[in-house]
Amino acid sequence: MTKSKPYMTNQNTIGNSRRDFIKTAGVAGLLISSYPLISGCAVNNQKPTIGRVVVIGGGYAGATAAKYIRMWSANSIEVVVIEKSSQFVSCPLSNLVLGGSKSINDLTFGYDLLQKNHGVQWVHDEVTAIDVANKKVTMKRGEIRYDRLIIAPGVDFIYDTLPNLQSAEAQQTAPHAWHAGWQTVNLRKQLESIPNGGSFVMSIPKEPYRCPPGPYERACQVASYFKKHKPNSKVIVLDANPEITSKKGLFSKVFAENYAGIIDYRPNNVVMEVDIANKIVKTDFETVSADVLNIIPPQRAGKPALMAGLNNIDKRWCEVDFLTYESKLAPNIHVIGDSVSAALPKSAHMATSQARVCASAIVELMQHRTPDPSPVFANTCYSYVDDKQAMHVANVYRYDAEKRIMRSAEGGGVSLKPSELEGQYAGAWAINIWSDVLT
């Protein structure tokens, strides 16, 4: 086999990929029979592939990486995405569901076009183990080999200090709603049933967490709803951080000017204990009782990253090479999106920017070529302060070859003030990024 293929080298597994596929026909057969939706097979079989990339997670990062690897390899790399949810629900804009100007059904999409348009193979399953040495991923209903693996699981929640919040029942009462989905819907319903004069208490974990401005946008969205419909109600924000972590000047002004008497912002307030039944929160300073309770727990890299043992930074985040997003701990495994340890905001645009650098690098590495030595990318993040007005933080990030990190380039910054014009651009941002990631 090696002789017939001039491109076999000692260190690659390019030729092996096909052989493994046949050798593990039982596995492949099992996969295919369990998952009739592996629609890319017909497409892939028409031309030889130069290897297989398995992507764990079909969020902003994983879906983008899958698409761009297919596009930039001219479909010569087989891509299989493993995703436990059957739908994509956007976290960006999900705070508007709490404000009442969007429905969760406006933010929910299928993966069909991504699969069909790019021949991305899709496995709807949950990863249970990753065998780094044998390049194999085990799921609840099968297993699959990879030449390169991308882990893009988003964040997982840490309940070490608040163990009673971990159960589904507890989260029915006190949803985090920090993964968009039914918890978002639940929280909105609770807000609708709050009496005029009732209090919404939310807590923000210490940095880093997913979407730095997200909690403050949430406070504005709920306040915007109260201002219109329940003007005597309050939004109490218990922030574990010493100050607002993103767009500080802008949010401070909006809190003071648009939501005076509604938003009560309390920094340096770490939640120590939650009495879920009575909706009482104890912080290191005070005891606060709520009508609606929204505890956003501290976060770390998603479970698959922990399964592979890649969370070497504070036992929470994964250290990567910013030229390729390959893990510093495991060869041939790349980590992208919120799980990465970096001085970069954990935003959706950032996740897609990292995904494309990773995709480009993988396409080059699998052809034994050198990736771009100086990646540059952009991040634009909008926050809505009510149903119409938004404001941005935007930066270009450039690779610093000496420090081997991504650094903010000159010119970055935030809006002068929130505006309806930026509200329109924020909506256009969502439409364009959804089109890019999902079609």
Place this chain on the structure above:
Amino acid sequence: MINKKLVSSFILISSAALPILSIAAEDIVLSAPNLHIRTLAASCAACHGSNGNALAGNAVLAGMDKNHFITQMLAFKNGDKPATVMHRHAKGLQVNEINQLAEYFSAQKPILAISPKAQKLQADHD
């Protein structure tokens, strides 16, 4: 097209039997895409769509006249053209990157981008 390229680069590897890194420079010649610009351009997709095919009224960059692109971006960069957010991006880019982005986007074929269809959230979702 790409297959030919792949094969030729692989032959290069096996016949020269050199370590991977040492063939990189030659290989970049074989490699059609300007990786740096392609990835940077793709980073614009959040607002300007895949390969510059924007929806929702944002500027369609695919097929845009090179000079127009450069003029606009330099005006954002220099602060001559008022903007909500584009000056942030233009200031972060080098002039040679702006020139190459102009080249890249002008070569993209304008197509009608599509939106995924919104769905009802299913009961089995988280």
